[in-house]
Amino acid sequence: MLTGMQIAVLGGDARQLEIIRKLTELDAKISLVGFEQLDHAFTGASKEKLGEIDFSIMDAIILPVPGTNLQGEIDTIFSNEKICLTEDIVSQTPQHCTIYSGISNKYLDNVVNSTNRKLVQLFERDDVAIYNSIPTVEGTIMMAIQHTDFTIHGSSIVVLGLGRVGMSVARTFSNLGAKVKVGARKSEHLARITEMGLEAFHLDHLPKEVESCDICINTIPTSIIKANVIAKMPPHTLIIDLASKPGGTDFRYAEKRGIKALLAPGLPGIVAPKTAGQILANVLAQLLEGDLDSGKESLS
């Protein structure tokens, strides 16, 4: 339970509603900023204006997945009000106050460093990334179906990268009956791909390996599907680039060659915002319970 905890939730999208639901169920006291247009009311959560919040009693601040922009502004789909997280606001919080965000940037790093507060980036955690790979794969299947005129079953699919997303993508497309090859650079990844019953190849041989590819799915967040790779693909190949912006594909060259290449960020929030929110809510609940326990220990 989170009884006695004071938490400020600043802005966000539908995923934040699952977080608010879970934390209020656990008896935390929540101040919501940027939710004026939300019809639903949660027992234990009150809608407030940023200027009305007493940050000196906050045990945690929860930001949306993208955190802030480079000017400190926080996006919200439930209000037209501008919310900005400043150094002044964070410095009003007690020393133990933890800031939770999906990811960070230079602005947010500077604010937490200059105020000496702890920042937890949920998307850096393996558990969050692995759970999140489930809706990501479902979104990738949706895109593959929408943008091709052939079945996944029986098609030749090249997956790039065997990280948390790559492994889930490769396994699921193989389970759907596709012929899946996975490209990686580490020998242990090549061994794991083989162990999974899939075809492994070293990324050095990428141009050759895409010669008969129907769908190429990239999870590597660096320039990898370069012009010399695209030049070898059959004209009907579909590229689905899952890597974070700007992706790993030479989109300009793909367009020039007439190869369809799609950058597909944020699939969990698009195809399954409820599940994506529950993934974050469950991990946050555990982390906040840990914060509460360590706070009690330091008082005893």
Ligand code: NAP
């Ligand atoms: P991850 O576990 O870190 O995996 C990244 C993979 O890329 C690893 O196999 C890594 O191999 C490889 N890699 C990284 N740099 C490389 C390089 N220079 N050359 C060759 N291989 C390289 O990351 P993840 O959690 O799977 O996420 C992958 C990407 O998808 C990220 O950009 C993430 O933000 C994005 N993502 C997108 C969505 C969406 O909806 N589109 C959802 C979730 C995540 P090594 O171990 O050899 O470095």
